[in-house]
Each structure stands twice: as structure tokens, then as C-alpha cells.
Amino acid sequence: MSISCNLEGKVVLVTGATSGFGQHFARTLAASGAAVALTGRRSEILEELEAEIEAKDGRALGIVMDVMDAGSIRNAVEVAETELGPINVLVNNAGISRADMAANITEEDYDAVLGTNLKGPFMLAQEVGRRMIERGEGGSIINIASMLAYRPFRGLTTYAMSKAGMVAMTRSLALEWARYHINVNTICPGYIETEMNKDYFGSEKGKAVIAGFPGKALGKLDDLNGMLLLLASDSSAFFTGSTIELDGGQPL
Numbered sequence: 001m002s003i004s005c006n007l008e009g010k011v012v013l014v015t016g017a018t019s020g021f022g023q024h025f026a027r028t029l030a031a032s033g034a035a036v037a038l039t040g041r042r043s044e045i046l047e048e049l050e051a052e053i054e055a056k057d058g059r060a061l062g063i064v065m066d067v068m069d070a071g072s073i074r075n076a077v078e079v080a081e082t083e084l085g086p087i088n089v090l091v092n093n094a095g096i097s098r099a100d101m102a103a104n105i106t107e108e109d110y111d112a113v114l115g116t117n118l119k120g121p122f123m124l125a126q127e128v129g130r131r132m133i134e135r136g137e138g139g140s141i142i143n144i145a146s147m148l149a150y151r152p153f154r155g156l157t158t159y160a161m162s163k164a165g166m167v168a169m170t171r172s173l174a175l176e177w178a179r180y181h182i183n184v185n186t187i188c189p190g191y192i193e194t195e196m197n198k199d200y201f202g203s204e205k206g207k208a209v210i211a212g213f214p215g216k217a218l219g220k221l222d223d224l225n226g227m228l229l230l231l232a233s234d235s236s237a238f239f240t241g242s243t244i245e246l247d248g249g250q251p252l
Helices: 020-029 043-055 070-081 107-135 157-180 200-203 204-211 221-232
Strands: 011-014 035-040 061-062 089-093 137-142 182-189 243-246
Touching: 011 020, 011 070, 020 035, 020 043, 020 061, 020 089, 020 200, 020 221, 035 043, 035 070, 043 061, 043 157, 070 107, 089 107, 089 221, 107 137, 107 157, 107 182, 137 157, 137 221, 157 182, 157 243, 182 221, 221 243
Parallel strands: 011 035, 011 089, 035 061, 089 137, 137 182, 182 243
Antiparallel strands: none
16 A cells, blocks of 8 residues: 555645744645645734745645634634635644743743643644534644653743643544544654754754764754654544654654
8 A cells, every 4th residue: 555645635724834843844735735724923924935835836825823812713713714625634833932940930931831832722623623523524633742741851841841731632632533533643853953943052052962862963844744744644544642753862
């Protein structure tokens, strides 16, 4: 049996599409044939990414959405399905981090991180999942967590908590929705080279961290493509409730 990750005819909603992983995922999915709903809070960046994808003969639609606002989520999903068609795949990627030692974390910081990284993805999965259940055609939800869900790191307590919660959410939703042929899985990336961290990992301290990895290297965004496309495609129809650690063995 051959494996195909062609996404022609699929509609994918990607959160956090204004930077980093989200932008990369949107480009990758569009290049494989999916129509992509690009969501985030910065309209000008969404417009630029939409234009970039369409200039390459892809199909995309930028939609301003705040994952902390249930009304904004409902509106964005409605717009996406009205303009692009029923959502087949959700990529729950949006997330933030506020680094500080646990004793210094404020209630505001706690609410911001857990709200953005866990409550928002749950509400979005709930909204998209309800529609998938009503249509009876199944679908795929791909949650983007982190290896910090399993490996604590000083100064990132709330971030690690939120990502561990996402792993538990994945398993619970997979259990409840398997009967509807809705697959729910989590990708836990390791340290990936991005614009946000390149200065740190280019420093002496950052280089020392990399030297401690078994592979002596950071990952690349392209290292996530294969699993992303597999989970978004029909080839992963029997794959649910799983957490995939894509980290090059960094925590070993």
C-alpha cells in the first residue's frame, strides 16, 4: 500500500500563522494542495502570507482571530468554512511563553500562558470538532506542544504546564472522538532554529547547550514537515491519541 500526503481538496485552519512555526506550517500545507485558513492577531502579516501563498498558485485566507476569545474563535471558524469549505484539519499551533522563575509568576502571566496555550486550543478543537461530528466525515486535529511537556526547564513552568496539558487534552479528545473518525494527535518539537532563538543559540551559552545534545545540532523547521503532512493526510486514518516527539534525541 502506497502512502500519500497529497492534501488536494482539504481545508486546514492554522493558528498562530503570523510567525515561526505557524507561517512555516501554512506554507507547507498550501504547497501540498490544501486550502489554508491563516489565523492570528496581526492582520497585515496575514494579508502578506495570504498573498505569498496565492502568488504560488495556492489557496489561502487570512482571518484575524484571538484564541483567548470564544466569540472570535466561533467567528473565525464560520468565516473559514463559508469562504473555503468545511474544515478537515485543525493545526493548534498558537502559543506564547513568559519566562520567569516559579516564585515570581504573576496571576496575569499565568492566565496569559495557560489561556493562550491550553484554553484557546481546547475551545478551538471543541468548535471545529462539533462541526466535524455533525458532518459525519471525520477529520484531523494536530496539536503542537513541546518536548518541555516531558522535560522541565527552569523559568518555563507555566509553558511546560500548558504543553503537558495539551498532551492530556489530545488523549482525552482522541478517546471521545475516535467513534466519529476524528483523529487527534500531538507533535512535540525539540529545539528548532527560528528567527526568535537564533541569537541565543549563536551565543557562547547557546552553543554550549547545543553541544550537550546527542546530535550536536538544532532541528530545522523542515524537519517537522513529514509528520505534519502525514497527520493532515488520509494516510494517518488509523493514527490517533499519539504524541510524537520530533527532537533529534535532544532530551536523551
